[in-house]
Amino acid sequence: DQQVKQNSPSLSVQEGRISILNCDYTNSMFDYFLWYKKYPAEGPTFLISISSIKDKNEDGRFTVFLNKSAKHLSLHIVPSQPGDSAVYFCAASAMNRDDKIIFGKGTRLHILP
Amino acid sequence: EPEVTQTPSHQVTQMGQEVILRCVPISNHLYFYWYRQILGQKVEFLVSFYNNEISEKSEIFDDQFSVERPDGSNFTLKIRSTKLEDSAMYFCASSSRDGNTEAFFGQGTRLTVV
Numbered sequence: 001d002q003q004v005k006q007n008s009p010s011l012s013v014q015e016g017r018i019s020i021l022n023c024d025y026t027n028s029m030f031d032y033f034l035w036y037k038k039y040p041a042e043g044p045t046f047l048i049s050i051s052s053i054k055d056k057n058e059d060g061r062f063t064v065f066l067n068k069s070a071k072h073l074s075l076h077i078v079p080s081q082p083g084d085s086a087v088y089f090c091a092a093s094a095m096n097r098d099d100k101i102i103f104g105k106g107t108r109l110h111i112l113p
Numbered sequence: 114e115p116e117v118t119q120t121p122s123h124q125v126t127q128m129g130q131e132v133i134l135r136c137v138p139i140s141n142h143l144y145f146y147w148y149r150q151i152l153g154q155k156v157e158f159l160v161s162f163y164n165n166e167i168s169e170k171s172e173i174f175d176d177q178f179s180v181e182r183p184d185g186s187n188f189t190l191k192i193r194s195t196k197l198e199d200s201a202m203y204f205c206a207s208s209s210r211d212g213n214t215e216a217f218f219g220q221g222t223r224l225t226v227v
Contacts, residue, residue: 034215043117043204043218044156089156100146100169101206101216105155 003027004092006104014112019077021107023090026071030092034101035064035075038087044103047088048075077109085111115139119205119219126195126226134190134222136205145188146206146216147180149173156204162188195226 005024013019021035031052036044050057050064050073057064063076077084090104118137126132138145147159160170162180179191188207192199202223206216 036218043119043206043220046215046217049215100158100161102158103148103156 002104003030004090004102004104006088006090006107008107009105010108010110012110012112013080015082016079019075019080019084019109019111021075021077021088021090021109023073023075023104024071025073025090025092027092027094027102028071029094030102032093033064033066033073034091034093035062036089036091036103038089038106044089080109080111082111082113085109115217117205117207117217117219119203119222121222122220123223124225126224128197128226129194132192132195132224134192134203134205134224136188136190136219137186138188138205138207139209139217140186142207142209142217144168144208144216145180145182146208147190148204148206148218149201150204150221151198151201159190159203192224195224197226200224200226 003026034049035047037047038044048059048062048064050066055066061077066073087106087108089106091101093101120135145162148156149159150156158171160174160180161168177193181189202221204221205219208216
């Protein structure tokens with residue numbers, strides 16, 4: 001039973017364009033959402049997060065949007081750069097219950113020259 | 114910048130042997146976690162640890178697994194009798210409790226059971 005779903009296993013985007021990575025969740029107890037980036041042979045690196053009281057959080061080229069009614073969030077990267085090529089994991093946590101983070105399966109992003 | 118460190122980076126062991134994976138979390142963090150990722154699959158939660166005891170564990174974390182914080186700095190994952198299906202990347206993570214719930218991950222230990 002997947003509580004955090006990333007339905008696109010891979011995505012290719014031209015350098016300079018916008019990358020949009022999508023994520024859906026099923027557990028309505030989740031109130032904190034995170035995106036992690038992972039390069040091969042490395043651990044996941046925290047990228048950006050959003051609390052359920054917000055619908056948008058922006059940090060430089062990265063913006064996360066949260067649609068609670070649709071149980072959907074997305075990560076926008078603009079403009080996309082070659083170094084953005086990695087696997088991106090969507091993750092969620094129920095802060096009020098515990099700090100366990102549940103991960104999606106990940107989306108591999110390829111930035112094309 | 115503080116970081117979570119894991120040793121060894123790669124461990125090869127024979128089926129049935131015991132392995133201990135070691136982690137040094139970030140020093141002022143209070144919550145500690147182990148996750149694993151089998152090749153080609155998702156990152157899976159194994160166990161969380163707080164105040165010197167397990168706070169939550171997944172179905173994967175059966176009696177073959179144990180965790181310990183022996184000296185206040187290290188956080189270890191022990192697998193008593195390894196199976197082939199235990200082959201995976203094991204990630205340690207830690208987080209603080211000041212409203213900042215993002216966990217910081219180590220580089221991982223690749224466990225290969227042969």
